[in-house]
Amino acid sequence: MFLINAAYYDKNFQLARGDIEIENGRIRQVGEKLPYTQKDLAVDCQGYTIVPGFVDIHIHGCNGADACDGTRESLDIMAKFLLQHGVTSFCPTTMTTGEEVIQKALLAAKECADRPSEDGARVVGVNMEGPFISVEKKGAQKAEYIVPPDFSLFEKYFERSGGLVRLVDIAPEQPGGYDFAQKASRLCTVSIAHTTAGFDEAKTAFDSGVTHATHLFNAMSGLSHRAPGVVGAVLADSRVRAELICDGIHIHPAVLQTAFQVLGKRAIVISDSMRANGMPEGEPFDLGGQQVTVHDGKAVLADGTIAGSVANLHQEVKNLVSWGIPLGQALEAATLSPAKAIGLEKEIGSIEPGKRADLVVLDKDLEIVGVYH
Structure with a gap:
């Protein structure tokens, strides 16, 4: 052809x-x-x-389905919806929840990865957003399931997934965080997330094997001229890639412009979308055991905490172009850069001989x- x-x-x-x-x-x-x-x-x-097919490495759900439903049916619903929006590869993302729920989600993802559906995006990995985070910066995660970084527990999850976990989040300042990063980074990409860390703690985390930042600016210490925080540490360290939710709600467009200028090829577009994505607004939806409602494109818990998004990578790329980001840079951040973050850049993410023919017209x-x- x-x-x-x-x-x-x-x-x-x-x-x-x-x-x-x-x-x-x-x-x-x-x-x-x-x-x-x-x-x-x-x-x-x-x-x-x-353009290359989009690669969403941080997505909880869409079209009424969620990765933590733990069923092939839900992942197939997600996969079909994502393909319609140009996403050809994705990492179902788990929440901070109980062990049984996480293990069930991992097994469902493995089944989909082993036997992909023909009419949907491919499952190319799993992203574990929790449970190794901080209570103080939990965001829309449920506090009762948060535990300190525990490598033996993670190793059990990793083995249960058949090695499919490609990203794991930690709050490195929690007890055992740096040791966890050193060990887990031999198995997959380790990301700083939902953290109370400051600049120095973030730098120590990067020296310990953390090479990724989950939804930069959100659920972490921000950038100040005397306290650079996690954001300042990420922007200044060329070893670290950073996810950005480009819906105009999580991060102001002017801040996104600055972030893309500083990060360059380290910028990664993610959706962080939840099951309300693609569904009518107004009715409540479950996210990790908590109720979320959506109004004017903004997903929130009852207390007003932002709870994921209802965005998709295609729309985010268009948003970035409308905010002055060159199309080529926006595309790379939604394709090749996320592929690199999960170690699949030789397989997907760009238009090159030998790679999968994942293409969007x-x-x-x-x-x-x-x-x-």
Whole structure:
């Protein structure tokens, strides 16, 4: 199969023009005027732009389903919905909840990863957002299930998932946090999250193996001129990638502009969406055992605490472009950078020969007109 006469973003996220050959679900070659015969299927993409499939590494739920439902059915609902919005790979994300719930969620994710559905985004890993966080910065997580960083417990989860856990969150200042980071970083990416840490504690965490920051600016100490906090530590340390929720609610657009300028290729777009994403507003939805309502695109607990989002990566990329972020940079932050964060950059995340043919076709208004996966 050939996609011909296309504008596309190349491996360096520069706009190029040419053809893309797909064979057995992989990109075989990319270039100008690739040779093909009348027997080959050739789709004329003149007037359209082809970009890599989006990679959402932090998503709890959507379309009424949640990763912590712990069922293949719920993950399939999520996968189908995500594919419609250009997401071709995702990491179902667990909440701070009971051991039985987390283990059930891990087993469901493993089943989906082992036997992917044909009409949905692929499960490429699991993101564990908790339970190793701080009570003081728990956000929408349930306090009764929070425990100090416990590597033996995490190792049990990791083995139960068949090694599918690709991200685990910790509040490194909690007892055992730095030791946990050193050990867990040998198995997966370790992220600083829901933390009371200050600048110095964050730097110690990075020296201990933490290389990721969960939803930067949210549930952590902010940037001040005399107290740089976790945000300042992340912005200043080239070893650390940072997630950003780009819905205009969690972070002001002006702050996002600054963050993208400083982070560059370290910026990662995530949705952090919950099951209300794609559903009518107003009615309550469950998130980790707590009730969430959505009004004007903002998901909150009863006390007003922001509880995830109802965003999707496609809309967030469009938001970023409208706020002055170059399209190529916004795309890389939603595709290749998250793939790198979970160690799958050789498989997904950019348009290169040998990688999966996960492609999204956009029109001139950046609306989705087709998805290949």
